[in-house]
Amino acid sequence: MNNYFIILASGQSKRFNSKKPKQFNIYKNKALFKHSLEKAMKSKLFKKIILVVNNKKSIKEKFPKNVSIIKGGKERSDSSLIALKYIKKFKPNNVLIHDAARPNFTIKLLKNLIKSLKNNKAVIPFLYSKDSIKYKVKKQLFNLNRNNSILTQTPQAFKFKDLYSLSNKQKNKITDEATLFIENNLKVKFIKGENLNNKITFKEDIETNKTYFGIGFDIHRLIRGKKLFLGGIKIPYHSGLKGHSDGDVIIHSIIDSLLGAMRKKDIGTFFPDNQKKYKNIRSPKMLKPIVEILNNNNFYINNLDINLICEQPKVSKYRDKIIKSLSNLLNIDKELINLKGKTVEKLGLIGKEKAIACEVICSITQWKK
Numbered sequence: 190m191n192n193y194f195i196i197l198a199s200g201q202s203k204r205f206n207s208k209k210p211k212q213f214n215i216y217k218n219k220a221l222f223k224h225s226l227e228k229a230m231k232s233k234l235f236k237k238i239i240l241v242v243n244n245k246k247s248i249k250e251k252f253p254k255n256v257s258i259i260k261g262g263k264e265r266s267d268s269s270l271i272a273l274k275y276i277k278k279f280k281p282n283n284v285l286i287h288d289a290a291r292p293n294f295t296i297k298l299l300k301n302l303i304k305s306l307k308n309n310k311a312v313i314p315f316l317y318s319k320d321s322i323k324y325k326v327k328k329q330l331f332n333l334n335r336n337n338s339i340l341t342q343t344p345q346a347f348k349f350k351d352l353y354s355l356s357n358k359q360k361n362k363i364t365d366e367a368t369l370f371i372e373n374n375l376k377v378k379f380i381k382g383e384n385l386n387n388k389i390t391f392k393e394d395i396e397t398n399k400t401y402f403g404i405g406f407d408i409h410r411l412i413r414g415k416k417l418f419l420g421g422i423k424i425p426y427h428s429g430l431k432g433h434s435d436g437d438v439i440i441h442s443i444i445d446s447l448l449g450a451m452r453k454k455d456i457g458t459f460f461p462d463n464q465k466k467y468k469n470i471r472s473p474k475m476l477k478p479i480v481e482i483l484n485n486n487n488f489y490i491n492n493l494d495i496n497l498i499c500e501q502p503k504v505s506k507y508r509d510k511i512i513k514s515l516s517n518l519l520n521i522d523k524e525l526i527n528l529k530g531k532t533v534e535k536l537g538l539i540g541k542e543k544a545i546a547c548e549v550i551c552s553i554t555q556w557k558k
Contacts, residue, residue, distance in 0.1 A: 292389070405550075446550060
């Protein structure tokens, strides 16, 4: 194993519009550059890993001995050459060069690159463009066939001697090392890249959607002669749930879980049980304004997991109807709702068939506007 991995993290990030370079901004709970560094370390494919930065003092952490931190140059090509000169003394066979701005590559891609290097001097991951491409010359636009246009990615893999020789001769600015081989009419092996291996360029690329979780619980006594509503539908049963409203424990628990996930207090804040206007109100009417709050704040429901706790009636008979009702009320796919029936082995009020309880866990995501 004589493979070396160079991470270029010394760019100025002019388009990122931040006080500090993008590679030091937090992405998925850690500095952007750390994703590439930790993945390379975890792979155990490299004899040495070189992190190229503008200011070595900006790196406070201590890393294993096979990780070296060096100062880069003014341009990307300068930093790449500095790193190549640094590792020359170790006599490497292969070198992979990677942009720290691409944190989502996989170890599988690293293995594929190294494997392809056995019979090639340069191996580049790529994807075909999904978009229509235009080529602009002054004020005139030309169409390009997207089937003949590719998007190259990093890491890019090379035989060290060949890349070092080309880099030493290069005088013009380049955006990746593959350019050196292409400009010199040398063979390049292209392998399939990864859709998630996108380059982070702008600040909005790093601002991820946030996911929240909420828990809801409700319990009501059963009383004879009252209609039973669960999940917004009427259930044939000799008893119904006592409450200020219709006592629908499923919808009440859903409301509380959604409010909890949004950090909006609880159901009693929105529907106080001392106000006459909510007396005997149907629970779907209570759910409607909560769904509006979700939508107005750009929240989307990922899933609902519902436990209905009772001895009778049996949930299995009405599961599909309840899920369909909730799907319509929440305007979400039925596949996002799971409903389970639980008993309490004849214990307590529920076990004596004198009450029904429900608990709900929800997951919601607030999407970037």
